[in-house]
Amino acid sequence: MEHQVSHRPPPRVLVFPLPAQGPVNSMLKLAELLALEGLYVTFLNTHFTHNRLLLHTDMQARFETYPGFLFKTISDGLPDDHPRSGDTIMEVIHSINSESKSIFKQLLLSNELGTSEGNPLVSCIIVDGIFGGFTTDIANELHIPIIHFRTFGACCIWVNMNIPNVIEAGELPVRGEEDMDRLIKNVPAMESFLRFRDLPSFCRASDLTDPNLQVFVQQTLHSPRAQAIILNTFEDLEGPILSRIRTLCPNIYSIGPLHMQLKRRLASKESSFQSFNSLFEVDRSCMTWLDAQPPKTVIYISFGSITVMKINQLIEFWYGLVNSNIRFLWVARLDLVAGDGNHAQIPPELLEKTKDRGFIVGWAPQEEVLAHPAVGGFLTHSGWNSILESIVAAVPMICWPYFADQQVNSRFVSEVWKLGMDMKDVCDRKIIEKMLNDLMVERNEEFSKAANKMGRLARQSVHKGGSSYHNLDRLIEDIRLTSS
Numbered sequence: 244m245e246h247q248v249s250h251r252p253p254p255r256v257l258v259f260p261l262p263a264q265g266p267v268n269s270m271l272k273l274a275e276l277l278a279l280e281g282l283y284v285t286f287l288n289t290h291f292t293h294n295r296l297l298l299h300t301d302m303q304a305r306f307e308t309y310p311g312f313l314f315k316t317i318s319d320g321l322p323d324d325h326p327r328s329g330d331t332i333m334e335v336i337h338s339i340n341s342e343s344k345s346i347f348k349q350l351l352l353s354n355e356l357g358t359s360e361g362n363p364l365v366s367c368i369i370v371d372g373i374f375g376g377f378t379t380d381i382a383n384e385l386h387i388p389i390i391h392f393r394t395f396g397a398c399c400i401w402v403n404m405n406i407p408n409v410i411e412a413g414e415l416p417v418r419g420e421e422d423m424d425r426l427i428k429n430v431p432a433m434e435s436f437l438r439f440r441d442l443p444s445f446c447r448a449s450d451l452t453d454p455n456l457q458v459f460v461q462q463t464l465h466s467p468r469a470q471a472i473i474l475n476t477f478e479d480l481e482g483p484i485l486s487r488i489r490t491l492c493p494n495i496y497s498i499g500p501l502h503m504q505l506k507r508r509l510a511s512k513e514s515s516f517q518s519f520n521s522l523f524e525v526d527r528s529c530m531t532w533l534d535a536q537p538p539k540t541v542i543y544i545s546f547g548s549i550t551v552m553k554i555n556q557l558i559e560f561w562y563g564l565v566n567s568n569i570r571f572l573w574v575a576r577l578d579l580v581a582g583d584g585n586h587a588q589i590p591p592e593l594l595e596k597t598k599d600r601g602f603i604v605g606w607a608p609q610e611e612v613l614a615h616p617a618v619g620g621f622l623t624h625s626g627w628n629s630i631l632e633s634i635v636a637a638v639p640m641i642c643w644p645y646f647a648d649q650q651v652n653s654r655f656v657s658e659v660w661k662l663g664m665d666m667k668d669v670c671d672r673k674i675i676e677k678m679l680n681d682l683m684v685e686r687n688e689e690f691s692k693a694a695n696k697m698g699r700l701a702r703q704s705v706h707k708g709g710s711s712y713h714n715l716d717r718l719i720e721d722i723r724l725t726s727s
């Protein structure tokens with residue numbers, strides 16, 4: 244595409260993610276896609292997350308190959324010794340929303356985000372919508388176009404947009420356990436299957452002024468103030484929900500699955516693909532172990548970067564695994580278990596019983612693992628990136644949601660897309676054993692068929708002529724037009 248006016252440098256886009264693994268992963272991929280198509284990008288990360296990326300990746304060297312690509316950092320407003328791990332992410336979000344407004348504005352007004360020759364001032368901001376409020380205020384004040392990137396699926400964004408109506412109608416707060424299976428009537432298009440227990444986790448608060456619920460809902464209400472919204476999803480997966488969101492935010496770029504989009508576009512430019520944006524040290528030893536396993540026999544088990552489980556839940560999972568007799572690859576993130584626990588807390592007799600059919604790593608190369616022929620199922624916390632990666636790899640899922648959007652995602656996996664099962668709010672060894680057997684054996688054909696079909700559609704969407712491919716081109720063109 245020849246959009247560039249000969250002597251003018253390309254527009255500079257500021258990309259500002261929520262500093263957690265999933266969102267950083269997808270927004271760094273978007274940043275690379277923009278750079279690949281010739282835009283200048285400044286990737287603004289918190290000091291803490293930037294340093295972790297530097298520790299575990301070669302990203303600085305890799306991105307230096309893109310003309311005009313800059314990494315910049317901003318304070319998250321928390322003290323240096325704050326742990327910033329696991330589910331303390333909500334504290335980071337509150338802190339950035341309350342503390343970073345003036346620093347963000349100063350940065351935009353200063354020369355720091357790119358002003359030397361060939362590095363023009365920021366002409367478009369793409370921000371994680373969870374920071375949509377203060378960033379949109381500043382963007383409007385400075386007359387810079389702003390686009391909200393939502394790292395959740397359209398399904399959760401639409402639920403968030405309707406929570407004020409759910410509250411207004413008196414459907415919230417939840418009155419107790421007996422209320423949890425009642426259907427929600429005030430989220431249009433979901434009346435027949437969305438239960439109280441499927442609402443985003445923060446809706447379980449008995450007090451509706453709960454700060455986590457407030458930030459979740461309020462920041463989504465800022466979406467219509469942005470010029471556009473970017474969603475890491477694709478039309479064949481969430482078309483009907485996207486149409487609903489378009490009634491409030493007409494300009495939506497659905498450009499996912501981003502990891503696949505990047506992979507395709509790098510390949511078309513004869514550049515090789517590699518996963519490089521991890522906040523954790525990747526242990527690749529599991530790939531050799533997987534090579535030695537028969538096709539479609541291994542369940543991959545990972546709860547993402549934030550989930551924290553209790554020790555008794557860990558034990559239930561392990562008894563379920565032992566009793567199922569199924570091969571597994573377990574990701575034991577260092578802060579996965581509450582307290583000072585890690586996989587050292589798994590009872591030695593259970594480890595002993597599974598030593599011939601199980602493998603444990605601290606952090607896996609997940610995209611590669613899911614694409615490995617030995618992997619036949621994914622037990623996941625249902626974080627949005629994990630779901631998309633599983634869909635692309637055509638791997639059926641068991642969902643055990645932890646918080647935020649995951650409760651909605653897991654309902655869609657089981658009831659709408661039929662790509663697996665939802666184990667929400669249950670952690671019992673017998674049920675785990677049964678679900679593992681259902682997914683990998685008894686109902687494997689049924690789930691695999693649906694997963695293969697959706698996987699094909701996902702991959703097609705990022706091919707030339709596919710909806711996500713087209714929408715990314717449109718996004719890039721619109722950024723060029725509004726910046727000229």
Ligand code: UDX
Nearest residue numbers: 264265266268547548549574606607609626627628629
């Ligand atoms: C967070 C929220 O938890 C999630 O609900 C929301 O949808 C996105 O933000 P996170 O917990 O990090 O995300 O989960 P997820 O979105 O699934 O992202 C995890 C990322 O880490 C994935 O891209 C996955 O490939 C990667 N990962 C995970 C690894 O590379 N190795 C692992 O061992 C585990």
